Amino acid sequence: MQVYLNTFGTYLHIKDDMFEVKIPVKDGEPIKKTLAAHKVSSFVLATSASLSTDAVRLALYNNIDIIFARSDGYPLGRVWHSKLGSTTKIRKQQLQASINEEGVKATKNWISEKMTNQLEFIKDLKKHRPQMAEYLDDKIERIQNLVISVGKLEGKTVQDFAETIRGLEGTAGRLYFETINYVLPQSYQFNGRSSRPAKDSFNAFLNYAYGVLYTRTEKALILAGLDPYVGYLHRDDYNQKSMVFDFIEPFRIFVEVPVFRLFTAKKVNKAHIDEITNGVTLNKEGKELLIKALNEYLEEDAIRYKNRNQTRANIIQQEAHSYANQLIEKTKDTSETLYL
Structure with a gap:
């Protein structure tokens, strides 16, 4: 824990x-x-x-x-201890993958899985909101088309289509959060994504949840022997942990769902946030509410993965190990679609 x-x-x-x-x-x-x-x-x-x-x-x-x-x-x-998570062969292969077709394959898979998870979440929302079916069907169709577009991208390196895939990902994200905003109780609705600082309570909760997920993802990569700084899609800026931002994409749904549920259950109120310059932030009470919800969701054995019931937290770690193994050809293709 x-x-x-x-x-x-x-x-x-x-x-x-x-x-x-x-x-x-x-x-x-x-x-x-x-x-x-x-x-x-x-x-x-x-x-x-x-x-x-x-x-x-x-x-x-x-x-x-x-x-x-x-x-x-x-x-x-x-x-933390100074040991590598595994053999240095993994990092050598990771560097090569960043400039060859392995990076292309991985990037397309991660972004497609992220968008597919968004799509499945909207489909789940539709089951319980028949009065919103027309609106939700439109978003479902548009995001489905974006997933197809990602699958059709070609290139010898990620940089051959980096701007295009960022555009597709950004469009899917905008449609996704428009949908979440639409179905939230009116008192919680927000005007688009905002960070540093958040402009509203929903974004404040979501930003902190992403921070928690970022921490877990970084550790999973290190334990698997992957270099958090050597990514494929996100830019290699100074001190930028590009692989963390690449690898985290399919797992964002793991924190978006519990945040959404806190708001639809109307468990969030003004006592959970503090006003700061140009925005709001979570206070001690807000963090406690969120962390409890996140830990319960991440640690419950709710997903069937490789013929076993697994926690979402374990899946992040196992996916990191699976990808590291792929890089050094210990396994072939062990990637799986994530199910909510």
Whole structure:
């Protein structure tokens, strides 16, 4: 499990060879929670907290990363062991794939899966909203055509069609979020995607959820032996973790669904966000509400994957390992379509 330290003054240390978290309580004794190392996958420090060197040492011994998160949920940095996730052959092949047809194949697959997941989500919305069928059918048809267009793209490298596929992806995203906005309760509706800062509560929740997913995806790539910085579609800007942004695309649905459900269930209110300059941001209560929903959705055994019920979190990791294996030809084509 991921453990979020989200209370000002929280202290993480070791007691009896286990993690102990002390959470301060106003005018009272601190709350103490003990955690066995084998039950923790990572610690996320989302606000002012402190930790002992013994806690860091125990985390390193048990392959637990300690993540320092920004206010929007994206990782600022992480403390982790210095070992590679696997053989360096994977990274060598990844570099070659970035300039050959393997990168083309992977990029088309990831973007197609992302758009297909958006499409399937809209189809699911239609099942419960017959009064919106005409509107939703139009969006379904248009996104289906965009998926077909992605499949027809050709090139020896991704750069041969990079601008075209970005345009198709962007159009699908606009149609998708227009649809989500249309079906949300009127009080939650928003005017398009916005980030840094979010202009409304829905985008604030979604941006933070993407940050959580980004953290998990980066770790999955590292464990699989892939280089987070060597991507195919996203640009190789300074300190840009391009592969994280490439590989995350099919899994965005894993956080979009629980965010959507929080709003359609009307669990979000003004007490969950704070106003900042030119926008809004999640506060402590909002983060707690979101993290609980995300963890429940990511950790439930709800998807049939390779003949087993798997959690969505496990699927991200297994897909990373599968792709790494493809790069070094340990397996042929192990990619699968993701089902909600």
